[in-house]
Amino acid sequence: MPDASPITPLAHALAREASQVAGGADAVAALGPPANPEFGDLATNVAMTLAKAARRSPRDIADDLAARIIQAEGLGEYVESAQVAGPGFINLRLSPRWFAHAARAIVEAGDAYGRGQADPAERVLIEFVSANPTGPPHVGHARQAAYGDGVARILEYAGHHVTREFYVNDWGRQMELFGASVAARYGQLLGRDTPVPEDGYQGDYVRDIAQRMRDELGDSYADRLDPPDPEVLALFAARGKELMLATMTQELERFRVRFDDFFSETTLHEGGAVARGLEALVASGDAYEKDGALWFRTTDYGDEKDRVLRRSDGSTTYLAADVAYHLHKAGRGDDRLLDVLGADHHGYIARLRAVIAAGGFDPDMLEVPIVQLVSLTEGGEAKRMSKRAGTLVTLGELIDDIGVDAARFFLVQRSHETAFDLDLDVARAEGNENPVYYVQYAHARIAGILAQDPTAPGDAGTPAHLDPSERALLLALCQWPEVVREAEHRRSPHRVAAYLMDLARDFHGFYHRCRVVGEAPEVVAFRLDLLRATRSVIATGLGLIGVEAPDRM
Template sequence: MTPAALADLVRATAVDVLSARGLDTAALPDAVTVERPRNPEHGDYATNLALQSAKRLGVAPRELAGWLAEALAAQDAIAEAEVAGPGFLNLRLAADAQGAIVREVLAAGDGYGRGDELAGRRINLEFVSANPTGPIHIGGTRWAAVGDALGRILAARGAAVTREYYFNDAGAQIDRFVRSLVAAAEGKPAPEDGYAGDYVADIAAEVLRREPDVLSRPAGEQHEVFRRVGVGLMFDHIKQTLHDFRTDFDVYFHEDSLHTSGAVDAAVEELKASGNLYFHEGAWWLRSTEFGDDKDRPVIKSDGQPAYIAGDIAYFKDKRARGFDLCIYMLGADHHGYIGRLKAAAAALGDDPNTVEVLIGQMVNLVRDGRPVRMSKRAGTVITLDDLVEAVGVDAARYALVRSSVDATLDIDLDLWSRRTNENPVFYVQYAHARLASLLRNAAELGVEVPTAAGGVDYGLLTHDREGDLIRTIGEYPRVVGTAAELREPHRVARYLEELASAYHKFYDSCRVLPQGDEEATPLTAARLALCAAARQVLANGLGLLGVGAPERM
């Protein structure tokens, strides 16, 4: 019995108890909470339903809890129900009811943990969106891992997710990049405000290889060639790097298209017509303070050129026109101001500001030998995604970046994450999966059949404390995924996987699974093999949500 099924049973029992006593069942919450207590001596699960409902019913919490305990103890699935403290209810499940979680996992396979609470939602998830002027730096790398994992998690709970990369190919940074390429092609130092690093020289050399006479052309034509070819090469490198990192996008949206298509002009005219733009000191300003922003924002500058927010406004309109009912923006630590301005822009357009959601990720630092790593071999001044992958590999890099809340600055110890020991969290989880896969292979080699969901397993035999702990941990997985989706926190899945790996290792050390020597397989063997198969499945499912491999051998 999963926690969700147990919650349903508790509520249904409570409805029966109140109805039998002539009490109003509307006093019960729509959703009952059941949680695993920190102290296993307090039972398998606990609920505060009596505390929640007693006041509205005019009943003492402990009295209500007592009624519920008596009724629940009569249920076949409940081995024991007792009142604790001011009105908590501690529950122990019957072994066969608890073991039904194993059957559920085996039946669902890679679908275990999926849900439909987000069915019908169309979510645009924009992340990374690094300027195409250099390799992806370590901050963007964090979003590459977290954003991709979040997309997988949201999809697992039923949402239709479109992963989108906003290609910033308009603005001053592109002009500086082009000037840097031209300087490198001419053998000159980078401009003072330009970009340095070996990658600039490499791209410039490739432009010259493709367009050998480019430097003999007029300056305007030179710049156009270096812009078209050079920026394209840089973006191709970014896309390939992300693909190798297992992060792919459904849409690559070009900022420049908003300007060339007239979308920016149309958005500006719409805001003027609504009165939400006003003219002041030669510029057009958005009345963003009227919609919750901390200050009004210039949309058209005094030189007549659109400010960056003009593109943001047009881009939001485009997303909504494509049918997305939620637009999630995953931005860096220096973008806190965007929360207010993007929501204000949506409201100024007459839209619901809650269709905009902005997630802010903090900085990432790499550490080696106890000291910060500050310089990239290729990029010069920044640490890149390629640097991290070269140091620890894709699996460890993704797991390290996803494992912690993005609200906090993250230090990645390259020495730790490159180790093949249990100190390395990703190794610890992957080793549990490989160990389980090995055990199941060994069973097949011994001619012992690994059970499926078809039945024939007596889960009531799984009475050892370590078995119960592993089963209950497995049962938590759907709720963990649901919470990770609701709170946009993929790190919850990673931390859960470490808890599951720990529960499995402890089980394995305490409970022998396969027969030894001339021993025959027993019904307990079958039950434990089913439990191992379920644990392996959940580890694989969770690692898949994080975009991390689930190796069969290590």
Template structure:
């Protein structure tokens, strides 16, 4: 990566300059040098604004600092080998680098060498992170909002894993408490009604239509064998069976969406294992709880919450918070270095309570990161598609996936940042044109594959109908592939420096080269959506390149070099798409 190498050169210059006392009181470079790509071509290929950032500590005007650094870079003999053609200092204190094509060649060679590992980093250094997400109640179908959490969590997990963390993904199953009881009543009533018994359906329960399709297969399988049961036993039995059916359907659907969990953690298990009662004891022991009006309260207010929270109601039943505290204590005990919990934004009111409970247990609250995902609005032809669960008109995740496909579903849910609401346009997601970024990116990948096929497969002449032998033989191709890794200068023929088209050629390679930086940025900001937008940019740059630079030509060295460039582009597109879990098709 050129920017990394360049950052090293700049940092060395700064350290040398500070050693010789040329940068005021500064001892060495206090923060990492970041290299950016200037917007305007006259500002060079790459630039650093470090002098602006050092101004305060060095107590010197930025422009002076830039001049000093530039001076040291020019004196650095190794710097010449970094493909720096010339550099310029520009106000208010930027150092602009103009580079030779050598760095483009090295970048391409690096992509070929690292292949599917290109862009992978080791920020995580093997540290263990647990990502908990979706965690829906097993009381109905998943809707598009769950889909967003699912896609976000899975993309973030992919990203963590790509930057060197050992990732585990977990689904917390809220299979305890009143909602499951409620499910039991509904299931029991529905079971009887489906067999002709005229019993009332619980008015306050889950909509009948939202459960019917889960009960029908149960009726098919068990027939009337449970009709004998009394109301209590019936609700328990049917509730349990329905819960299992729903969980299995959720698991299957998520798997189809490319979302797979290492563990499904049952809330019930926290109750049966006494984890909940023991966490309450722990609060008591640490004097972080007290009894009042017959209930047990967590002293949340002194730990950053706006008020204290109930852990055990006066009825003796523990609250959701108590179970969540026990659950998170369990996560800590499992020894993770980082815990990421993804919730729908409608649960943001619970964040201070959970944080307080973690602090009350003297656990490191810094390790626990709670990320909230905002709502998804479904659109069709500009009309809002309502998602009212009560009215029974809920649009399920499955319906969306059936309609627009898995790739488009994933792309649109992955693309935007979690703190912003999504407007998911069902019609746009189905479109096969440039307007639809999901399609456009895949088309770019398929186009790369088409060029490779064209170069290496037999072609049928349109006029004569005769079969023509491929431009490149299999032997030539494999020979080239190994040259791409070992001889960066074989890419030189891909470029036309000085020519108008060179800007497109350079832009594409620069974009490919910046992938590792983009990955780092996406990982540290927890915004995998950046990968989606990056892939779009690559696709766009590829199309521009394609338009002006013919790959298969009469000149074998040009064909070879450009084919190498196309294959590098295909690789980077595939890597970026794989991080967001969207497929990279060979043809379309």
């Protein structure tokens, strides 16, 4: 098991011994770093968890277990001491030989260390960003992009098969308004007095799109703009959407986010899927007519009120398309659907689950992680953002301002379910106050040492004594597979970012206390393994959140 932590075999042996002490009761032995490093290298609370079943006091069990540990097979040969403390903890101190073996094992596992633990492996379809193609993606989309792509990378690393999808809302009144806005700007470029509609899109990016359309079309539509005829509006909406979407794709790729699919809402309407979806709901009794409209009985599935699918004027709602879209998604053979939504859409969860359930699928196949809002601060003050005033910070502007690495790290550093403020002054800083460089610097430092190509004989043996910082660093590396597992299960890339900060801290501490080059052969051998293992885990971890791991900075 090259993917497992070196601690795992110890934990298995410990569980076996604990079970015997407790008279055969099943024992799950948690074995991890103690609250205080001075207590030892590893600690377990298994005696306390067994106390009730064994009808003995935790201390009593712990005393028995500690005595067995030091002679247990697969455990005793690595344990220098096992001491009972507090209410029933057992603190273990491990031998340098174990540390040397563990470091070697991690180096040999390489990029596979922590990989492929998913059980069972699933086919996952993750939909995220899905910004309307009527404007550039903004900071909120950036957070969703960083989150969704981070989750996707983590799931892939864990062993799942992942498809990334972007749903394009290219239908309805908003697209008409967008087309009219582009057409108006196009007219203005030709010197006509064609105002942008009152409730249209005012941003400068509309001018850019109009400019490109003028480059493509010349002035051939100049005389059909006042008022614009339907054919012209449709053309400007369709081509405008393509250009907007192309810009979006480019900015997202610059952000290192790449989608496998862009799924167009329009195809659902034109292909009849929306109509068929509504018919299916009627046929199954999940939809009914009332007041001239067609309603989806979502209350049957836990929603607080029923929702309109088709208005009394015959037009379909946004939900009608979502019905068709989710039935389509659920029927593609994936085991799991992830819809990453912004906080302002959390009210949608119940009706989306209703769609899945009404379609005859297991509603639990759908997960809807909600990404909370992010706001920006600069100079100690909140940066006011308004779509209307045109002060919205776009993804592209954010990247230009603070760089892709800082943007991705910061946006994924905080739990997605917490609203937070991103401090542009800190994120922009290239110096020591920027957390992302703290991690990257650790990687670059290691690369610097390894570039000197220090060597040690293969049979150098193991050091007689270890520095506390060496123990701390190796034990931190041992946590990596568990971190990946937790990030996978909780859909929480921020766990990876937090771990990398911890790991970098342990490395920097080690670096200041321990030299590598020029030490005794057995010391060089062990520390080289520590360096290689650390570099590998940092590079892998940064990769999972879309941040580069540079050899030089």
